[in-house]
Amino acid sequence: MEPILLLAHTEADGTLGRPALEALSAALALGGPLAIGLVGAQVKPAADRIGGCGAARFLAVEGEAFAQPRYATDAAGAEALCRAAGCAIVLAAGTSRWARALPGVAYRLGGRVDTHVANLGERDGALSVTRWFYRQRMEAVLSRAQRPWVVLLDPGCVDPWTGAPARAAVEVVTIEHPTSRTAVSGYRAPKSGEQTIRPDAKLLFVAGAGWTKKQADGAAHTAEAEELILGFLRASRASLGGSKSLVDLSGEGEAVLRFMTHMNQVGQTGSTPRHPKGLSTCCHGEEPHVVGWRFIRERRAINLDANCGWARGKADVLYVADAFEVMRHLNRLL
């Protein structure tokens, strides 16, 4: 295998996030000579955290300018690390920060980039990657002749590296601080004020448009739906996903779940999150809606229609029942 540079950025607290440790696992599994490139305000604690991974070199670009996730500085830092390492393969976690910056870095280096990679392998002694096309509706295995090849691995695809910390000898790569007109002023939580998206949750709860429709008594019970869903999320610490039809309702003047935004949408133009388990409620439809839970390992669904394409052949268990009723009981049990 060709030499690999693993790029990682520190989190706000100076540590390495789980996606970075997953990418490290993937890099080690490839078996080529490995260098680590770190970007952040102070990278020594992060370097020591993975100091025992067996990498041949630890390179770093550090300083306050690299504390904030920002294209100009992140791209300059990553570019400097890539040039210093001179590796043919550049691997990084598909975080929002690297997804923003690394395609531009590939361009600067005259290389190529592939994002949303789900698996790495070897064909004829060279790297090959697996990624999805057409919104997770078909899967391809591909390779490239150009180098460097920048590969962004989607979070949740491999187990994170869990080796012991060790002192790392960090080589600081000095670069001229890039000028940027952009300053990050902070973060804004969803309008509900309650976090409903939890990438690390063991369970994805998917709500469909049925929650806002008229129920058996001829009336919609949106307020109760909100209460039941939020109650479940608090008790189970699940992450919330919504079908496209449900999140679109807010733009159509219909009764809506107030905490449900486009950021919750799974499937179609929404995300395709990776969680060990998924429970869908009141969801309907065939492809492409169902791709929203393509990467959920264990799937169960509650639906009034036993033949619904969302669940039949896609879920492990389909409970044909009234979701309101089941969730009332479930919340009490949890």
Add this chain to the structure above:
Amino acid sequence: MSTPLQIVVCGSFVPDPLQTLEPASRPAGPAAAPSLKNEMMLPAVLDPWAGHALFEAARLARTVAGSKVWLVSLGAKAKLQQVMMTVAQKVPFELVALDGPASGFGDSYETAEALAAAIEGIAGLDRDRLLLFGGWESASRGAGSTLQMVGERLGIAEQFQGVDQLIVRDDGSFEVLERVEGGRHQVSVCGGLPAVLGWATGNLPEPKNNPQIGMINMRAVMPALQKAKAAPLANAGLTFASVTLPKQQRETRIVKNVPAEEIAREIAAWIRED
């Protein structure tokens, strides 16, 4: 803000998301590029994220007098024409067409080169005050890398991806909300143009069809299509070993005529399992 904005939106068409998609069979060998079965027959729509970008561009252009929106689109001319019949009725723009493949299997680097060259060729475009828009991904390739490379070639280092909101201030600076992990937005303030913004869904509903806008747009769309430059993508150095549909079909256990309380107990036990 008083200085007129120049907004270039990159975006093309994708198969209607409700269509069943299958990879076409292809001859053996690495040189054969993959494609979709009956690709040219599939109904197409403007890529949803590019659509959001276009609608946001039009909203922004309405707020600053003298502003203009271009849509730079790479795709087969005949298909582009079909899609423009609908898109042109939504918001005012000038089309810059490139005749080439809109396939998801096309290389994002080559796509970026073609788009950047087309933008460089727009007469009268002041690149110092350019807002380069597009979807943060497409519904075909889903690379999320094309816009950054277009921006790099145009020398733009202020770039934002997963944008849901842009507020341009009177002094020419602007605030951007980008999607980051955990369902949050990162808030950034940029001192001024030029900038690249890859849009997520934004906050705007799809505009209703407006035949008057459609008539004005189509007067320029047809000539733009006629003079569309050829932009073949060679996919140089890119080899697809396989393209397959997911085969997994689950054996679904149907649980019916069971009291809700019992179902809840079963689900609770399942959630608690490690």
